Amino acid sequence: MAVAFDEMNGPLGELRPAYEELSRWLKETPPDALEYRRQEAELLFRRIGITFAVYGDSESTERLIPFDVIPRIISGKEWTLLEKGLKQRVRAINMFLRDIYHGRDILRAGLIPDDLIFQNPVFRPEMNGQQVPHDVYVHIAGIDIVRTNPDEFFVLEDNARTPSGVSYMLENREIMMRLFPDLFARHRVAPVEKYPDELLSCLRSVAPHSANSEPTVALMTPGVYNSAYYEHSFLADKLGDELVEGRDLIVKNDEVFMRTTEGLKRVDVIYRRVDDDFLDPLSFRPDSALGVPGLMSAYMAGNVTLANAVGTGIADDKAVYSYMPEIVKFYLGEEPILKNVPTWRCREPKDLAYVLDNLADLVVKEVHGSGGYGMLIGPASSKATIEAFRDKLKREPEGFIAQPTLALSTCPTCTESGLAPRHVDLRPFVLTGRENVTIVPGGLTRVALKEGSLVVNSSQGGGTKDTWILDE
């Protein structure tokens, strides 16, 4: 694996322009002042209750995501490129979904094999021919971006179902502004605080036609025990909308209502943070206690908008991901601005053979996995782990894809032995409403805190950083 590109000290060890002021500031600031701020930040997170739950971890049900106080800085020029690329990609994803559930031009053109769609468990036949308001399927997308050198950004994953993390983008900024007012004054950092407003207008813009002029939006959560519950309550609060659970909703005559102290009140748009499977026990998993019986039939009747739409999983499936460059070209007739990471589809015998031969050098991911669960990082794994994975892979090759182990870029990060480079990724949030696609300048930077580690997922011990887009 090549030496990673450091975003502060470039390939030749030269200080990159976006980091000049930060570097000067770091030299002026005594190390214990940083440590003191770090502790202060942790205290704030704990008091505000910004916690998440790790599944399968019985010891502590609520944990803090470690927060690194050194900001990650992206220049205005870099951002302009990213923004263009992200908008392009999400536009294509929405057109792809509309096509898959309607005309299926892309399948007839032979660009994607039929069985990859139709035999895919996240494909929802219920959505065939179903009209969704304004043809928007993915209202909120979280696109994971990595870079390996100054000029190239790769999309690592498209999260088109219920991406989370935006509360950290907003809260990290709040806390940084509180802790380092001086550092802010020395930079021109583009603000992110408009996100909740933009989200609200996005959600309102896609209300069903039967809604009145002031559509009611509600945020649906699986409940307090969900790992992202803090984010759900945070967003509902910022949006000024009710935070509902399945049991708060009831469907009558194909309309959705929430139970309030003044009786039933109609809901027009549901920003749901509940997976497809759990939305409606009558349509999907009958054992789901989180959902609302009849919700799908109200949705089919066009009386409620679900954001994101049902069935968007087919666009963030990792096997479909490998076709994204073709998808962008097919629908937009443009060259993709953001690259894909080269991907071997284990469902194809030739690719599988290559992957099996090179397991020790590759990253292998479950097609439907997320959160860093169930993946193999070849270079960081023991022989036994690799062999165990090999069996899994042979048994069910269509369940996996493989990618080269990328030398993710690094950023200076506080560690026990002082500042040191650590690998990072970036998740910007892309909103698609009736009229346009918007992105607030920023995103969630996740950082792998262990030296050399490439896994940034919070469930696997990753941390976060505030992400600064310079307004130049």
Added chain:
Amino acid sequence: MLSRTAENLYWLARYVERAEYLARTIEATLRVTALPNTYTGQTNEWDSALLTAGVSAAFYEIYEEADEKNVVEYLSFSTANPSSIRNCIENARLNSRSVRTALTGEMWDTINGAWIELQEVWSGGAKTREQLARFLRFVQETSLRFDGSAYRTMLRNDAYWFSRLGLHLERADNTARILDVKYHLLLPEDEHVGGPLDYYQWTSILRSVSALTAYHWVYRETLKPWLIADLLILNDTLPRSLASCYGNLVRNLDQIGVSYGRQGAAQRHARGVRNRLEHSNMQDIFQHGLHEFIQEFIADNSRLGEIIAKQYLI
């Protein structure tokens, strides 16, 4: 607002109020049991603390003897007791987390901060009397801060009113329960009237509802059992009296009714109870039986809880 949100706010306030009441009860009991036997008589004060908390039967399923150690443990820190102080705070936080959007930052900070302290400082219980005293102060201060931040920061809308309903309903229940357990001490015909024994029992009752100083300001008299009963039941200037609680319950229910443009069974029932309190005097109450009066009140109060739940929370 969502029915579930209203329900959570209502219970949140109840849990915080209950935790404070338990802390006061333990504090008052510690004081009276610290006195020489000649002042306290043969009754087991720890037993009556369990009774006023309404957990006596459940306690004896686990413990043999109601001594200081066992009762303090059970009322304060036990996870087996669903309404121990620890569980009240745990439940208050769980409710807060479910309705974060309806709480102000200050209220959340109080509850979450208390919950963190409970885990970090008090997970092993209180080892000494001094520690216990600090713990009881902490609980009371949490309740005061919570109440104060609600009062100072919440919008005056249904969220506020539902949380006040929980508070006053719980408070009325607590005051009524202590009267229910100690009523015999307040009967004028009790044979020990005026003895030193009763005097310390009376102060203990007043302390549990933080009304000892208030008593002197209101009556400018030495402690007299019927005046104590009058203060706790009928005097609407004392925030923990039954009359004051019902004044507040009626007011808050009326505000909800006006804001929703609809009155219902809850408003009628609360008004009925308040009117009965308003038109009573201690002489009548004693004549008809203090005990019967209190028991009837407790039943009425819990019925109001059921009616509110049916009308708004389900």
